[in-house]
Amino acid sequence: MAATVTDSGSVRIITEVIPATDSPAAQQASSSRPTAPATSSFQVHSFRRAQPKALGAIHIVTGIIHFCCGIILTVVEHEIPSITVASGVLFWLGLLLLVTGSLLVESGKRENILLVKICCIFSAGIILSTLVATIVHAKTITASLPGCEHNWPHQLREERCFNIDRKTLSNGLNLVFVIFCLLEFCTAVAALTFGYGAIKQHNYRRVVL
Missing domain, CATH: 1.20.120 (Four Helix Bundle (Hemerythrin (Met), subunit A))
Known part of the structure; x- marks a missing residue:
């Protein structure tokens, strides 16, 4: 499953492509929570704005x-x-x-x-x-x-x-x-x-x- 992150104004869009061979249960499970690579990619993308x-x-x-x-x-x-x-x-x-x-x-x-x-x-x-x-x-x-500090009144410099x-x-x-x-x-x-x-x-x- 591939994931891409896109910023559009104040909206963050994460697109996930699920192969057609995946079962409906697997698709439902994958859509229920964000994957770690997608989240990491989004965070790095946000940092790259700097x-x-x-x-x-x-x-x-x-x-x-x-x-x-x-x-x-x-x-x-x-x-x-x-x-x-x-x-x-x-x-x-x-x-x-x-x-x-x-x-x-x-x-x-x-x-x-x-x-x-x-x-x-x-x-x-x-x-x-x-x-x-x-x-x-x-x-x-x-x-x-250095070496030119006044230590006493009549110091020779x-x-x-x-x-x-x-x-x-x-x-x-x-x-x-x-x-x-x-x-x-x-x-x-x-x-x-x-x-x-x-x-x-x-x-x-x-x-x-």
């Missing part, structure tokens, strides 16, 4: 950017790392983005409600991680350059501490990361909202012809 492939592509691209920038900043600031580099936020957030993005892209290809549930879990992790990352970047912006361009560049990079975090947060919220709605959509009205 365009999971596009959302996953955003996560993958931003994850790669996080990784690349993390490597560059780690090499540049290997002697006295900033808060952003020392926390490793660019690496663990980048890895989480790559994994979540790959799952979202895969969920757009397969009829698997379990994959949608996993995407929801990882999207929730992205939401929490971006909030933590935003705090880390904001802390880096408001803090002084290195010449690089008076380089305004270095601090401006650091603030600019962290501000860009904050914008990325906002984009990732909105993307994860969209995926989680549609995924949760798809999982909860169990009930629908059946019309048997």
